[in-house]
Amino acid sequence: MRSPDAGAAGANNMSQTHNAVELRKVLRRFGDRKVLNQIDLTLRASEFVAVLGPSGTGKTTLLRILSGLDQADGGSVRLAASRSVVFQEPRLVPAKKVWENVVLGESSREAQAAALRALEEVGLTKLSHAWPKTLSGGEAQRVALARALVHEPKLLLLDEPFASLDALTRIRMHELVQQLWARHQPAVVLVTHDVDEAILLADRVLVLSNGQIALDVQVNLPKPRRKTHPEFDRLRTQLLLQLGVTVPREEALAGELAEAA
Numbered sequence: 375m376r377s378p379d380a381g382a383a384g385a386n387n388m389s390q391t392h393n394a395v396e397l398r399k400v401l402r403r404f405g406d407r408k409v410l411n412q413i414d415l416t417l418r419a420s421e422f423v424a425v426l427g428p429s430g431t432g433k434t435t436l437l438r439i440l441s442g443l444d445q446a447d448g449g450s451v452r453l454a455a456s457r458s459v460v461f462q463e464p465r466l467v468p469a470k471k472v473w474e475n476v477v478l479g480e481s482s483r484e485a486q487a488a489a490l491r492a493l494e495e496v497g498l499t500k501l502s503h504a505w506p507k508t509l510s511g512g513e514a515q516r517v518a519l520a521r522a523l524v525h526e527p528k529l530l531l532l533d534e535p536f537a538s539l540d541a542l543t544r545i546r547m548h549e550l551v552q553q554l555w556a557r558h559q560p561a562v563v564l565v566t567h568d569v570d571e572a573i574l575l576a577d578r579v580l581v582l583s584n585g586q587i588a589l590d591v592q593v594n595l596p597k598p599r600r601k602t603h604p605e606f607d608r609l610r611t612q613l614l615l616q617l618g619v620t621v622p623r624e625e626a627l628a629g630e631l632a633e634a635a
């Protein structure tokens with residue numbers, strides 16, 4: 375029997391509701407494999423959600439459906455009308471200056487002013503006329519963030535945006551993303567493989583596994599978050615267990631130290 379939802383998988387824009395995302399029984403298959411299998415997911419406006427899961431588990435596939443870049447094979451998809459994506463690589467056009475990369479395809483005075491405002495927000499005013507090849511990895515990723523922000527998205531999708539940055543730059547980017555989120559209040563979906571990053575930034579963490587949402591937990595921790603908080607530790611252990619990591623790092627380390635003593 376044909377599912378009543380089949381064929382209705384093209385993304386419908388939402389204007390009437392306060393939710394940023396409504397997925398119902400979303401299916402995405404590649405060949406015989408159901409990479410997303412009956413995903414139900416509702417995100418409220420301004421909700422900050424992190425998505426964890428082993429490599430190849432469908433995180434990017436989910437994000438592409440949330441962006442509207444890809445279509446589901448079944449189920450229904452409703453999304454906030456304005457959406458932006460930041461990928462792991464900044465994807466800047468080398469032949470365009472930084473500000474031109476922020477407003478690709480536009481060169482009017484208004485577009486330039488909007489680009490400069492967005493660059494100011496990410497702390498790159500001084501580099502607005504630089505060429506992409508002269509930027510550090512962190513700076514290039516800030517340009518990608520500015521490009522995402524310039525359209526004032528209601529849904530901001532981040533696909534492992536900090537994965538290739540060094541630890542210090544990553545901490546600065548965490549602070550920046552928190553500031554931008556507080557100021558603009560988009561709903562955010564952050565795909566990451568870093569459990570601590572998920573708990574530091576998100577109000578809700580999902581774990582994807584075998585095409586389904588295996589865990590969906592709220593993060594009820596005050597901000598700014600401290601990794602030393604007992605609840606942080608409890609959540610980290612819960613998420614690592616779900617990800618198949620049975621011995622949390624600190625415990626393993628404590629064990630090694632005890633053995634060495």
Ligand SMILES: Nc1ncnc2c1ncn2[C@@H]1O[C@H](COP(=O)(O)OP(=O)(O)O)[C@@H](O)[C@H]1O
Binds near residue numbers: 434435
């Ligand atoms: N366009 C595609 N064609 C065929 N297989 C794909 C395509 N995109 C993704 N896949 C497969 O779907 C699975 C999930 O991929 P992906 O969503 O990129 O995983 P993740 O981001 O969690 O690492 C992988 O096995 C991948 O090879």
Ligand SMILES: [Mg+2]
Binds near residue numbers: 433
């Ligand atoms: Mg991916």
